[in-house]
Amino acid sequence: MKKSSTSVQELPGAAGHLPHPPPAWRPRTDPAPLLPDPEPYRVLGTDAAAGADPALLLRLYAELVRGRRYNTQATALTKQGRLAVYPSSTGQEACQIAAALVLREQDWLFPSYRDTLAAVARGLDPVQALTLLRGDWHTGYDPHEHRIAPLSTPLATQLPHAVGLAHAARLKGDDVVALALVGDGGTSEGDFHEALNFAAVWRVPVVFLVQNNGFAISVPLSKQSAAPSLAHKAVGYGMPGRLVDGNDVVAVHTVLGEALARAGRGEGPTLVEALTYRIDAHTNADDATRYRAGDEVEIWRAHDPVRLLEHELTARGVLDEDGIGKAAEAAEAMAARLRDRMNAEPVLDPMDLFAHVYAHQTAQLREQAAQLRAELEASADEGSEESSDEGSGEGRAEGSGETR
Amino acid sequence: MKKSSTSVQELPGAAGHLPHPPPAWRPRTDPAPLLPDPEPYRVLGTDAAAGADPALLLRLYAELVRGRRYNTQATALTKQGRLAVYPSSTGQEACQIAAALVLREQDWLFPSYRDTLAAVARGLDPVQALTLLRGDWHTGYDPHEHRIAPLSTPLATQLPHAVGLAHAARLKGDDVVALALVGDGGTSEGDFHEALNFAAVWRVPVVFLVQNNGFAISVPLSKQSAAPSLAHKAVGYGMPGRLVDGNDVVAVHTVLGEALARAGRGEGPTLVEALTYRIDAHTNADDATRYRAGDEVEIWRAHDPVRLLEHELTARGVLDEDGIGKAAEAAEAMAARLRDRMNAEPVLDPMDLFAHVYAHQTAQLREQAAQLRAELEASADEGSEESSDEGSGEGRAEGSGETR
């Protein structure tokens, strides 16, 4: 609404072109505070660890253990044909758990396809979280219930959504922050750029967490970006970039917590890059040996997020064998429940195909629904409906269903 | 092809999770050399001016004067209905001229719709450069002739083209650099992001010049970006960013020259932000008083690119009244020629509509061409073809044709 007359700097005299720098558009903010530290922030194994709240650490530990078990269980379910595909977050549990636990009730999480664990740790029923990957529906839950946006498969497209939601909440005067997750590969998409720019220009209460796990399917980071770090991208939008050890759950929790608090204070968005590693293949269908050397995995295993915290807790005497055992038991129970529930055949209604295309079914969809209903009735009469194998699964083979 | 085992840093011992930072993905390059200087680079009015080659300065001066006259002439042509629309580069001539003159014969220029002057200064026939804006065809020239890509209207889309062309040239072993122009508004598009990222990852010999003229139609820079400067975006791609006084033709020429040389040496791309100002409205059809205060324009007029260089040259005694007059005369002659040629009715062949859709006309297009031919013959028989006013121009009014 206001006409622009912003940063133009008055010149001493109209005639004096010469000794003056160009009148406007000079650097408006100091880049220094936006630059990430050269070393990723760490807590575990540093002096900062001493200051951490033991209750929080124990909670994080229990969740990490459950999270790891969730990952192995979901992977097992693919082998039993109970999931169409599973993109594991094994090795990235610190990011997943910290992201889930750092959020307040009213905040929103914007996950990608790899982030079902974060959704589950935030309180979502794992069966609902896995609906997409089981294949009975797309989004298996009401996003409003736990304030978790649908798992996003088209890369980086969820980032502008997070910006828009947090922007809307602020316009309505609500104290809500959005946390959006994206992978290292996703940072190359135009949507990443546009989302961060909108967020910074409008000072939207949103935090972007890049889980840099080193790979986008087979493509290593070195073919994805030449930036000093992905966190350095923040500078180009005028927001601070933070670099954190993504396997150090306490560090991720702390950095995200600070960023969320900053956002909540109206100071705008932050870009956080968590350095982590995708221990498993891209999904169960992928063959990672085609593109990476095994020793890399071993090196990262030595920096395992669960073990890192366990070491800290046992060294401090906060956790003992008994506690470790209890955590493992709880995780095992969760896995058993999950396995049982996923083994139950989901109840499907083919008519759902037409139920939610529009608020009001169009005449055309009513016709098509009637057609399918008639077909189903006819085949039920023949008693052949359930055994029909036409279509689905046909042509599955190497490579198919590999990505998601 | 090679399996990744890149930046992973060996850990001292497999068991030792603790005191170690995360094993990989740490900052790979030092961001410091990538950061632009806080002050835009200037030559005129500084000590550096003394070192500049007088012959180059005189050449730049003559081109600036011609360029300014070209802008006023083209704007006049819109009033006479000889151009459908003209997006003037008045005030930005230093960028246009420096970009054109700094390129070598074999290099490529990727202009946007506002950059016809750069194309003309590179040697393109101004009538051909203005074809798009006159409306008789889209691109009025063979891009290969002067190695000037078609003027790009969809914002920032020309940037990946520049990257691809320069990449291809390098793959073929040719010593070719591409210079791509984009506006401050265009930097917000996803294509900007993707192009710069590809360029940096592949170390493509390309230079990106952002003419930051403060506005994207009505939207001021402050609503476009919160970055310290647009040049700071370079850091996020791992390429150097340079900030330059965009009204100081010598400074722009120098900075672009260095960036092009760097690219030519195989050291990769550079992002250059030139600080300048759009003195005229967005196009002749735009009304800039709706969104900007007049004093801003006056302040920038005092930093006029033509006058800045003129002052330098006269102060150094390289240019006198006579020289100024001669430059003005040459510019006037160019303008008169342009006016005359643009006053001639362009010769149009409606059958061209079908000539270049595909290499080989499809059966369908042959049918459609025959239909149009028959219609044209029928209306020629009625003698009404030339006076037909059906369609074109209909409904023109305020706002229409405003942007391009």
Next chain:
Amino acid sequence: MTTVAVKPATMAEALRRAMRDAMAEDPSVHVLGEDVGTLGGVFRITDGLAAEFGDDRCTDTPLAEAGILGTAVGMAMYGLRPVVEMQFDAFAYPSFEQLISHVAKMRNRTRGAMPLPITVRVPYGGGIGGVEHHSDSSEAYYMATPGLHVVTPATVDDAYGLLRAAIASDDPVIFLEPKRLYWSKAQWSPDEPAEVDPIGRAVVRRRGSSATLITYGPSVPVCLEAAEAARAEGWDLEVVDLRSLVPFDDETVAASVRRTGRAVVVHESTGFGGPGGEIAARVTERCFHYLEAPVLRVAGFDIPYPPPMLERHHLPGVDRVLDAVARLQWETES
């Protein structure tokens, strides 16, 4: 409700008024896009909205169409009703991934839990002397995307009514604005605007008995003119203005064609793969035994949109419509 004709108003004014009234009635309606605020849009359709409702309700965005639409998705997720302006048809293309993969699908993906009441206003079509990329007719892309409603007004009244209906809709609506009709005028009272028409209803603009012209948006005035001219040839043409491409009003269209026995689909979009194929096919499916001749199509040629000086050769005009009518096999008539 009958409208009280106070003074001639343009379609542009009716559109502006529709947004204004929607914003005044419903605080969740937000307008966003490039230059929509201070400038009031390059076609001035949002003129005055920022002044009346503030920058937060009518917002100049950064220049990034995927970002604009993606941000609107997020706003809609939180309960707002965003009205997005795409500056020109071709500049909506960067937003297609957001449109196809999210806007059109979100309600379905979430079993109705997350509807997206977004209106995307797209000025479309040619005839205004625009340079390349400023005159595309992109409706085929939207029509082929289930989950979207696609509407386009041809009159000042409908501009108001349909835009109100689009903004009120709980589903995403692509609102196609025929650029060359922006300054078309009609007697129209902004103080007593026409009732909000439900989306999905075609309207017979002219009654006739010889053949039906099926059309929409910028081609409606062309068809009405053609129908007038056809009287000289002895043809009494019916003109159906579809208004809503999705959902499609099969009932109105089929009823007309059954009555007349002949039909021509007229639009400016390219013919091959354009809307006319779908329309002709579904009319034929429903009216086969009533048809005296195949449903013909008059459309833009299958070429990229021409430069300003040649566009009149591309745009379907009265003569081409009459030519097609003449080819409706009148000789076979009893």
Next chain:
Amino acid sequence: MTTVAVKPATMAEALRRAMRDAMAEDPSVHVLGEDVGTLGGVFRITDGLAAEFGDDRCTDTPLAEAGILGTAVGMAMYGLRPVVEMQFDAFAYPSFEQLISHVAKMRNRTRGAMPLPITVRVPYGGGIGGVEHHSDSSEAYYMATPGLHVVTPATVDDAYGLLRAAIASDDPVIFLEPKRLYWSKAQWSPDEPAEVDPIGRAVVRRRGSSATLITYGPSVPVCLEAAEAARAEGWDLEVVDLRSLVPFDDETVAASVRRTGRAVVVHESTGFGGPGGEIAARVTERCFHYLEAPVLRVAGFDIPYPPPMLERHHLPGVDRVLDAVARLQWETES
């Protein structure tokens, strides 16, 4: 040339071989896309190309589809022949601005001075149990964009021949690969591959006299199966595999329909606004007086592509094709 059947080969192998042979013959052919290098693509279609020709000829790109296609445009401007792989149908959408505004138009914009011989390979369609956004049929978008060629193979032979033709074409070609046929097999000799077919020719896959099934890509095997099943009902169906959606082979299609007098268009893409409307309309325009019944369409429903466990209800199968054939008004026959 007759092919010597050496061993059963998959469509995936034929596609790979087509690229390999093109790259070996012409150093200007470059393959680029996500994961096409080291991994050989998620469907392994580019397997071995980087090993044989090096990273510069078969290149893993950053993850950005507009960037990939835009870069390919620049490469083509400099005389290369880029072959772009889009990883899945829906992930081509981010590149639509580059595709519509540049790839399709560049030759025209420059009066032929700057042709863009780019092949865009798009795995498309469903039936492989893919989660959302992995099974779209996007051909309607491409068909509605003048300046593109759009082809899709249904057989192993055509996979090789059409891809060679696409890469050799001086125009941009959208090469749609039916995902669920990747692993379909045929006797095929990679050492003596079939001649390169010119783009734009449909082929009659099965001769018949009762009615014509017009189809392409993943629905060709469905139609052939339906034709076999139809024999039991006393129908002798002709099956036309379009192969090329643009340019469209009106001649072959119309000749068939004139002969049989009845036609059904079958495709997996959604019906409304999908390719079937265009096909049915143009067949009707050309064959009206030969038709005993309206041209019917069997297509995917007008819904977002369903989740894996429900996709079989969406995909047009043999039964739906036969149902449509049964509705071709046989009773009216003399």
